Amino acid sequence: MNHQFSPAALAAQIESVGVDIEGVNLSYGSNHVLKDVNLAIKPGEFFAFLGPSGCGKTTLLRLIAGFNTAQRGEVRIGGRDISTLPPHRRDVGMVFQSYALWPHMTVRRNVAFGLEERRVPRAEIERRVDAALELVGLKHLADRRPSQLSGGQQQRVALARTIVIEPKILLLDEPLSNLDAKLRVQMRQELLSLQRKLGLTTIFVTHDQEEANTICDRIAVMEDGRVQQVGTPQDLYDHPANLFVAGFLGTANVLDGTVRDDEAGGRAFVGNGFTPVALPAAEAGTGAGGKLMFRPQNLAIRADGQPPAPGKARLTGTVRHREFLGASIRYAVDVGGQLVQVDVPHQAGDALLPPDAPIILDLAADKARFLRQ
Amino acid sequence: MTSLALTRDRIARVRPGPALAALLIAAFLLLFLVVPVVQVIFVAFQDKTTGAFTLVNFADFFQNALFMRSFGNSFYVSAMSVVVASLLALPLAYLTTRFEFRGSVLIQSLGIIPLIMPPFIGAVAMQLLFGRNGSVNLLLRDHFGFSIPFMEGLNGVIFVQSIHYFPFILINLSASLKNIDRAMEESAQNLGCHGFRLFRRIVFPLAMPGYVAGASLVFIKVFDDLGTPLLLNVNDMLAPQAYLRISSIGIADPMGYVISVVLIACSLLALWVSALAMRGKDYATVQRGGGGLAKRRLKPLELVAAYGIVLLILVLVLAPHVGLGLLSFATIWSFSPLPDAFTLKHYHTVFSESGQYITNTLLYASLAALLDVVIGTAIAYLVLRTKLPGRQWLDYIAMAALAVPGVVLGIGYLRSFYGVPMPFTGQPLSNFWLILVFALAIRRLPYALRACTAALQQVSSSLEEAAENLGATKLRTVGRIVVPLMSGGILAGFVTSFATAAVELSATIMLVHSQSDAPLAYGLYVYMQSAAGRGPGAALGIFAVIIVGLGTYLSHVVIERGRRDRSQDH
Numbered sequence: 026m027n028h029q030f031s032p033a034a035l036a037a038q039i040e041s042v043g044v045d046i047e048g049v050n051l052s053y054g055s056n057h058v059l060k061d062v063n064l065a066i067k068p069g070e071f072f073a074f075l076g077p078s079g080c081g082k083t084t085l086l087r088l089i090a091g092f093n094t095a096q097r098g099e100v101r102i103g104g105r106d107i108s109t110l111p112p113h114r115r116d117v118g119m120v121f122q123s124y125a126l127w128p129h130m131t132v133r134r135n136v137a138f139g140l141e142e143r144r145v146p147r148a149e150i151e152r153r154v155d156a157a158l159e160l161v162g163l164k165h166l167a168d169r170r171p172s173q174l175s176g177g178q179q180q181r182v183a184l185a186r187t188i189v190i191e192p193k194i195l196l197l198d199e200p201l202s203n204l205d206a207k208l209r210v211q212m213r214q215e216l217l218s219l220q221r222k223l224g225l226t227t228i229f230v231t232h233d234q235e236e237a238n239t240i241c242d243r244i245a246v247m248e249d250g251r252v253q254q255v256g257t258p259q260d261l262y263d264h265p266a267n268l269f270v271a272g273f274l275g276t277a278n279v280l281d282g283t284v285r286d287d288e289a290g291g292r293a294f295v296g297n298g299f300t301p302v303a304l305p306a307a308e309a310g311t312g313a314g315g316k317l318m319f320r321p322q323n324l325a326i327r328a329d330g331q332p333p334a335p336g337k338a339r340l341t342g343t344v345r346h347r348e349f350l351g352a353s354i355r356y357a358v359d360v361g362g363q364l365v366q367v368d369v370p371h372q373a374g375d376a377l378l379p380p381d382a383p384i385i386l387d388l389a390a391d392k393a394r395f396l397r398q
Numbered sequence: 399m400t401s402l403a404l405t406r407d408r409i410a411r412v413r414p415g416p417a418l419a420a421l422l423i424a425a426f427l428l429l430f431l432v433v434p435v436v437q438v439i440f441v442a443f444q445d446k447t448t449g450a451f452t453l454v455n456f457a458d459f460f461q462n463a464l465f466m467r468s469f470g471n472s473f474y475v476s477a478m479s480v481v482v483a484s485l486l487a488l489p490l491a492y493l494t495t496r497f498e499f500r501g502s503v504l505i506q507s508l509g510i511i512p513l514i515m516p517p518f519i520g521a522v523a524m525q526l527l528f529g530r531n532g533s534v535n536l537l538l539r540d541h542f543g544f545s546i547p548f549m550e551g552l553n554g555v556i557f558v559q560s561i562h563y564f565p566f567i568l569i570n571l572s573a574s575l576k577n578i579d580r581a582m583e584e585s586a587q588n589l590g591c592h593g594f595r596l597f598r599r600i601v602f603p604l605a606m607p608g609y610v611a612g613a614s615l616v617f618i619k620v621f622d623d624l625g626t627p628l629l630l631n632v633n634d635m636l637a638p639q640a641y642l643r644i645s646s647i648g649i650a651d652p653m654g655y656v657i658s659v660v661l662i663a664c665s666l667l668a669l670w671v672s673a674l675a676m677r678g679k680d681y682a683t684v685q686r687g688g689g690g691l692a693k694r695r696l697k698p699l700e701l702v703a704a705y706g707i708v709l710l711i712l713v714l715v716l717a718p719h720v721g722l723g724l725l726s727f728a729t730i731w732s733f734s735p736l737p738d739a740f741t742l743k744h745y746h747t748v749f750s751e752s753g754q755y756i757t758n759t760l761l762y763a764s765l766a767a768l769l770d771v772v773i774g775t776a777i778a779y780l781v782l783r784t785k786l787p788g789r790q791w792l793d794y795i796a797m798a799a800l801a802v803p804g805v806v807l808g809i810g811y812l813r814s815f816y817g818v819p820m821p822f823t824g825q826p827l828s829n830f831w832l833i834l835v836f837a838l839a840i841r842r843l844p845y846a847l848r849a850c851t852a853a854l855q856q857v858s859s860s861l862e863e864a865a866e867n868l869g870a871t872k873l874r875t876v877g878r879i880v881v882p883l884m885s886g887g888i889l890a891g892f893v894t895s896f897a898t899a900a901v902e903l904s905a906t907i908m909l910v911h912s913q914s915d916a917p918l919a920y921g922l923y924v925y926m927q928s929a930a931g932r933g934p935g936a937a938l939g940i941f942a943v944i945i946v947g948l949g950t951y952l953s954h955v956v957i958e959r960g961r962r963d964r965s966q967d968h
Contacts, residue, residue, distance in 0.1 A: 092863055112866040125864035129882050138878075139868030190868055 298361020520718025574608025853887020
């Protein structure tokens with residue numbers, strides 16, 4: 026084999042593989058942490074496990090790395106079941122949340138570790154370590170101790186240490202959570218461009234929806250040990266499958282009500298404080314109870330009191346409080362006893378509505394979604 | 399499906415390596431701790447001739463006037479030692495934590511110097527300085543016409559023990575005072591509490607667990623100590639009685655075992671009281687940013703008083719060292735404040751006659767310390783990093799050695815191993831010098847184990863997982879990541895075990911059967927039995943102090959370096 030050791034060559038040698046997770050169940054005693062998890066991650070994809078803390082996303086990541094064992098189900102990488110392999114034989118590179126750099130070794134020794142464990146010849150180790158450090162731009166710091174590096178540099182060393190072994194897939198456990206806000210934005214672009222350069226199938230665990238949205242191809246939203254929905258960021262935002270997904274990605278307004286037939290022969294959602302909202306026929310049958318979900322930007326203030334245009338529903342309510350955000354103003358409006366948020370664009374000199382002012386809002390019905398739960 | 403899952407689970411949990419290590423350690427603890435101690439308890443409840451279960455031995459014990467007096471004396475001496483040690487420790491702890499005080503460095507060394515010398519080594523020197531005809535009382539009588547009975551009978555034991563053990567209270571109490579967040583005090587002030595009320599309602603309750611921990615440790619140590627009363631010739635206490643029964647009447651006499659059971663029961667009681675006081679009071683009160691109580695400057699008069707107290711205690715603390723040093727160079731020192739003349743001949747005697755004491759000590763103590771850190775590291779790893787069933791029990795059993803006085807362990811070894819002949823020589827196994835090493839190792843294991851556990855807790859488990867993730871097996875991970883990162887703690891544990899094992903007397907004295915196999919502590923005891931041997935004995939004592947002092951200094955350096963390295967990381 027004629028190995029080349031430039032960063033570009035490193036990338037060329039990595040062959041993208043997919044990850045299949047099938048019917049995975051894991052519990053600690055009576056605590057059911059993962060419930061029937063099924064996922065198919067495509068080769069070369071940048072994939073996120075997104076969810077609040079305690080949802081099982083890190084447990085799932087550690088399951089792939091082999092640090093915990095499922096009671097049922099299997100994990101396949103590139104079609105091969107790895108469920109029974111010990112962690113050190115899995116070839117899945119993991120970057121830990123704390124980076125887990127060994128403080129008693131220099132940067133170079135840290136990065137060389139995995140190759141040494143693989144009995145790679147010394148000269149080749151040197152070359153590959155250099156290439157990996159060059160890739161993350163830290164070749165000049167090779168002889169420092171981890172404690173002498175900044176947080177961002179430590180993160181890059183952790184990354185270099187992982188990719189130097191040319192893993193089949195890359196696992197990132199909240200890699201940006203220990204960085205300050207500015208660095209986080211910068212690192213997230215670096216991660217993305219590195220991932221694209223290497224073509225390495227990557228799984229990214231985060232609780233930050235903005236992080237997941239900006240860099241990931243697809244996201245699995247998790248809650249209570251279950252995958253709630255899988256899709257591209259836009260899919261999830263525009264077509265959330267349930268209230269949890271709707272609320273976790275962005276701000277969601279929710280109104281209670283029931284589905285009725287309307288005069289035109291279609292279906293409409295009716296409830297307290299608003300005129301019937303026309304629903305696409307497919308969404309629900311007559312009599313079903315449920316929620317209507319829409320985003321704050323789907324509402325507009327009607328100051329003139331004209332009847333609603335076709336395709337719009339009307340909400341009448343009272344301003345409860347407001348937040349001045351600069352470009353817009355977010356009003357919390359009491360509509361029939363339920364709070365609804367509305368974003369109103371703001372121009373210099375515009376007057377703000379005071380609390381307790383009556384307010385009339387129009388909702389674009391085609392932007393609203395009926396959700397059973 | 400279920401059975402498949404179960405096997406997969408089980409494979410993940412029980413691996414052969416850890417299981418084998420656990421079995422080896424369990425066998426060692428069983429053989430050299432559990433069996434001897436259970437044996438002792440067993441014999442105490444056995445009829446001497448028939449071997450049937452009986453309480454008659456205990457009835458004999460409680461009806462014997464000498465034993466009851468010894469019991470009372472042991473209790474009195476331990477309690478009074480706690481009181482006197484508290485009197486020494488309280489002002490020092492208060493000074494360092496409450497005030498801006500330059501003498502704090504002095505107080506810190508005050509907390510270490512006494513521990514460098516085991517109390518029984520200094521006991522004879524204290525006799526010469528503070529005894530009825532010691533330097534201080536001679537001077538007092540000559541100039542003021544009265545004397546103070548510092549060293550009369552039980553007073554002597556209390557005096558020597560409290561000077562030696564007060565640092566346990568000082569260290570624990572200062573630590574808990576330092577850990578009280580300033581915000582605790584300030585929020586009480588903010589809510590209208592101040593002065594003595596503030597101290598009584600906030601500071602005192604928060605510092606209490608530390609004090610109780612130190613005090614109960616002092617109580618147990620004094621209660622179990624054999625060497626000091628023996629060297630001061632105070633025999634009517636429990637530990638000396640146990641020793642004398644076994645050594646003079648023989649290992650068949652049940653009284654030694656009954657006393658052992660009483661000693662164990664009292665140790666357990668004291669540990670239980672301290673656990674009770676600590677329960678639910680693990681006040682980790684230092685929050686971010688804050689730390690320690692508010693300190694203020696001392697007023698001039700207070701400063702004079704403070705230095706007065708510190709210097710007085712310093713003189714007391716240094717007295718055994720100074721006395722021992724003088725004694726080791728003295729030709730004749732009797733009925734005079736200072737020796738008549740000085741000589742080096744005692745050191746010469748020690749080197750020419752008793753070199754084996756020193757080499758034996760170095761050999762035994764280093765083997766015991768090595769055993770301790772190996773077992774300590776292994777138990778710490780098994781407990782913290784594996785899911786081996788029953789792993790906690792290794793920790794519990796090893797820690798149980800805390801409640802076993804040295805005399806009891808010695809008696810147990812005699813009882814358990816005397817009847818076992820060695821292969822080839824046919825000598826009793828209890829005479830074999832390696833048995834002494836095991837006794838020392840068991841005695842020091844709890845301290846080494848805590849040091850190793852603390853060291854391993856500092857190693858984040860993600861550091862290990864990262865190594866496995868990059869292709870290292872468990873064993874390689876332990877070798878390349880875990881042990882190197884624990885090395886500071888392991889080394890500190892080794893040095894502490896070594897230094898304290900080097901001057902252990904209570905178990906040693908029971909098990910040494912020939913001068914050629916004897917360690918330093920035993921040699922010292924033998925020398926001190928005769929007036930002529932006091933000089934060489936003191937010279938030997940100086941060696942002990944040097945060994946322990948160097949050890950303590952080294953472990954301090956190692957621990958400090960580790961702390962510095964860690965603080966750089968963050």
